[in-house]
Amino acid sequence: MGRYFAAVDIGATKTTVSVSSRRGIAARVYQLTRKSGDRAAVPRQVDFLIGFACAQAGIDSRRIAAVGISTASPFLKSDGFLALAAPNICGGLGQKLEGIDNDWTEVPLERELSGRYPRVQIANDCVSAAVAERTFGAGRGEDDLLYVTWSTGIGGGAFVDGHLLTGKNDNALHLGHIVMNYHDDGEPLCGCGGRAHLEALVSGPAIARDYGAPPAEVFRRCRSGEPAATALIHRVAMIMATGLYNAVALLDSRVIIVGGSVSRNWDLLEPLLAEEFYHGFPALTGGVEFRRSQLDRYLGDVAGLSLVMPESWIAEWQKREPWRRAPETTVLEPDMS
């Protein structure tokens, strides 16, 4: 009777859970992330979805050996347990974002779930993506690796000397929130309240704001040579390259892996990133390599799983890449629990 592992992906919009055996992904379910009720609503939802996915896979949930959770963050530590303090989930953090009908200041994720499963491992979604890319994707065998997501938000995860950086509250690599201009006058406001943050300058919503059209349309126009779209894409690539240079100046990374929806325009972006990046201090930029994420579309399953997967499974998964043959997702109605 083999062991199963649950992979959980908690986003601001939806939460996905899959359960996997050594052979591959057995079932996957998703539901809109719960943002009302008491502050344990999200962990209860995760627990329910794991149970549902187990039922779909035809297994008893007691066969789940560990749960790997890849989630929106930042975190805080509450009596030693990791809790979410994500402004796009917790309505009590003062950000007053739309569609959040709660006054939570934290979600006690680890405290609620750690007693229910033999092992629960939680990481920011970009940190877990870095683990996944190093285990199964574009960063195999790399000890000095920076993973960056370039999407609705900007975030990162990094290994330095083979060590995964987490930090005092597991908030390492909040790359989207570095300040890109110390003169902040006239710079755009970030969702977190800061100014001139990398995320406020180059994320998908920032591109849309600066052009007045969705990012996909801006890229399409850039490809057709439209000057304003071209100038904007050059500008965001320059700023992103400077942010990546700053991260490399601190982490001395060898490989930078870029994922996320904006990075799907890699053919356009990579030469622009490289041109700006290699202008930086040569002793720090020499020998750095850019790569496109290999797991981008599969991170919902693979990121959380890679936090808890047994060593003995890895070689087989690397070879067979079972995440490419995952089952259809079962979509649950928001009120189902």
Next chain:
Amino acid sequence: MGRYFAAVDIGATKTTVSVSSRRGIAARVYQLTRKSGDRAAVPRQVDFLIGFACAQAGIDSRRIAAVGISTASPFLKSDGFLALAAPNICGGLGQKLEGIDNDWTEVPLERELSGRYPRVQIANDCVSAAVAERTFGAGRGEDDLLYVTWSTGIGGGAFVDGHLLTGKNDNALHLGHIVMNYHDDGEPLCGCGGRAHLEALVSGPAIARDYGAPPAEVFRRCRSGEPAATALIHRVAMIMATGLYNAVALLDSRVIIVGGSVSRNWDLLEPLLAEEFYHGFPALTGGVEFRRSQLDRYLGDVAGLSLVMPESWIAEWQKREPWRRAPETTVLEPDMS
């Protein structure tokens, strides 16, 4: 017959070597750093100075169990050996700095010295300072620690999760070379050739350049309420706080230790740093603590030594702090070798 350890501090101006037994520092010598001859001149000088210090201490240099080297950097790796590629030592790097009469592009430090002693450990001077502060100074017991020197240059060293960050070429934490403004027009040029680098904005020479007087004089005038000096010190503290915030956004540090000559004005600077720093994203800045370096004046001995000191000595050194009772330094003429 007890073991001895050598601590080497290679700066752009001078190189200091001390040798220590379990009881304390037995001898210390210094000489201007050699910048002419062939590219092995610096490692030969280090070897000579270790021998000289051993002679001063009255011991055979074969009793040196290990050599810890704290040095100006950046590094590169040459056939797996760490070499210096520091613009203020190597004249062949294209920077054409004054007083450098050589065309070296690298100094083969590890290759030349590793065969001569049982163990040679090399780190950037700020990285070794981070090790020293964590072992003996203001960072004892801290797993998430950022050390920053605020002096002629700006540099850093960090532990994350108890792991000392080094990176692919041991160049991690080049904090002085992060870009603080992506619009680089009108921003000052850094010694490395970049613009708007933290070092070019807040280092001692940057303060002197912006005011037209040495930093000590600027601080004196700031203390007496002179408006231009006060405005400049507020400005550099704001920029430094933003640089430290950027590092914390990536490293999730708990303690920031500041050393270096500029930081000797800690009573003035700390409140200014704190005021700006805690304006940053609260989820990332909450729980961070600033501390002044405890070892600042002693790093020349303690930084290199802390890279190689046996575990079994540490408790005794922590208790007795023998670096405070070090012998006089023997100053060698530049041509002596």
